[in-house]
Structure formats: structure tokens, C-alpha cells
Amino acid sequence: MLWIVQRASAAVLALCVTVHLVTIVYAVRGGLTAADIFARTRGSLGWLAFYTLFVLAVAVHAPIGLRPVLTEWLGWRGRTREWFVAAFGVALAWLGMRAALVVFR
């Protein structure tokens, strides 16, 4: 099941990363200032929804990928590993949502 969730979150990330990068390039080429960007993102529920989806997909995808890395590189198995990757996912979600809310408020 974790494998399916990771593939599904990867599909979401492929879309989100593309939109994110295209938006960055567009904003830079157009010469937008930080104030201009905030003017567009603040109060925009669309951008908040997009970055919420992006952050949640990262928070799901990255910890699942980290699990085998911890086992194969460090020999770390068992329940402590599962708690660690779960905490890692929560940390990613918290940091990511904090950033998403900063550009929304």
C-alpha cells in the first residue's frame, strides 16, 4: 500500500513541481517584485489550495522514500524507524504549511 501511495503522490508532485517551476520562471522574467507576488498570493484561496496539495504530497512521498534509504544505508529497521519517518513527514507538512500560509495571509 505504501508503494501505491508513493506512486500516486509522485504523480501529484510531477504536476505540482511543473506548475511551481513555471510560475517561478514567469514571475522572475516578468520582473515582479516580492510585493507584487504577495499582492497576487495574499487572500488567494486557489494558490493556498495548490500549495497545500503540494506540501501534503511532499509530506507523504518523501518519508516513504526515506524508509528504504534508512534500512539500506544505516541498517535501521523496526518500530523506531517507522516513528522517525512519520515524524519526518509531520515536520515536512508543518514547515511546508507554515510557508504556504505566510504567502496567503
Place this chain on the structure above:
Amino acid sequence: MTALQVSVWRGGADGRLQAFEVPRYPSQTVLDVVTHIQRKIDPSLAYRYACRVGMCGSCAMTVNGVPRWTCRTHVDRVAKDGTLELRPLRNLPIVRDLVADMRTFFDKWERARGHFEGGATRADDFARVAPESPARQAADAGIECIGCGVCYAACDVVRWNPDYLGPAALNRAWTLITDVRDTKTAERLRAIAGDAGCHACHTHTSCTERCPMHLSPTASIAGLKRAVTKAALEGKL
């Protein structure tokens, strides 16, 4: 006639390389070299072989750092500078010299339910399986495995995760899942899913690169991942 400089692993896991000089012959195989050492120089050398024609899968060793079947590996192809280094297969315990302990390898075939489990009795007629059907074509693509262990020795994931079933056992499971006569698909999918099964494969394709029978365990493992996903979504696992 020039001589070949051969380093051969001697002893168990804490052994060492021993140097031998072996005469070169036309069309000489690596197995010929090992046999020459054992019969003419040092009869205590332990190695394993049976058929000598690429069918039995018992003579695989690490030749100049690469796992190969030795009976069909010509010296000309692998010892271009006139030197050979021979070690037992990687990822398996060493019994002695060039003999690896294959028990883990074959135990994992059993863990993957790598044996046919049909539902017909002797009273039933022969099953009729169309050779051109997609399932039979998929099974045929992996069925010629000789169990040599070369893919297992070449696999990085086996090295990092000793529980991993490995390419050969998973390839065997795939040939049974695609066999329409087999009746234990759900049980087999449960046996090969998870951290020690097909989902641990990183698709490095070392198994496919090294398989002497030119099979693609990588493709079989990809098939297993698809089959597990389909079964999970349909609630059959």
C-alpha cells in the same frame, strides 16, 4: 603458448587470494582454467560445476569482479590483459574457495512460493494454453532461468537488504503468476509484496545486465508490482 596469471580465492570468508599460472589454450573457458588448477596444480581447490554447457547453473563465480557463468565465459573475452581474479559469488556465505552456500538463495524461492500449485487432478484433461496468449508470452519470457545465482550476486538491493527475495525468486514468482494453470496467485502476491519483496527493487537492472540466459528479472519484477497494485485496488490481497 602464453600463460595466464590467475588469482583464486582460497578458504572461507576470512580467506585470501592465491596466485596460479595456467597455460593459455584456444577457446579456453574460465571453467577450463579452474579445472586445470584443480587437476594439475592443487587438487584441494573446491569449486562447483556439472553440465559444462550452460544448462545446470552450478558453475557461477565472480570473474574479475563480475558474476558470470564460467563454463560459457571465454577467457579471451574477460582476461584481455592476461589476468583473472576468481572469487565465489557475492551476497552468499562462502563454503570454501569458489563454492558459495546457495541455501539462502533457494530458501528465498520457497518464501516467494516459487513452486507450481495447480488445481487439476490426474483425472482432468490436459490444460490447453495458447502459446501466443499474453500471459503465456510473459511466462515464457522468464521461464528459462537456470538458477545460477548470477543475478542475486549482481543485485545491490540484496547486498543492502539481506531479507530481499532477490531477482531470481521474484522472476520465478512472476512466471507462476502468469501461468493460467496455477491457482495460488493471491497467496503468492502476498508472499512477494512488501519491503523484502518486489517493492524493494530499485530497478538498477544489474540482474538483467548480468543474466547469462538474457532474461529480464527487472521486467518480471515490474510485472509483479503491477499485479500487486491491481490486486490491492481490487481488494484481493
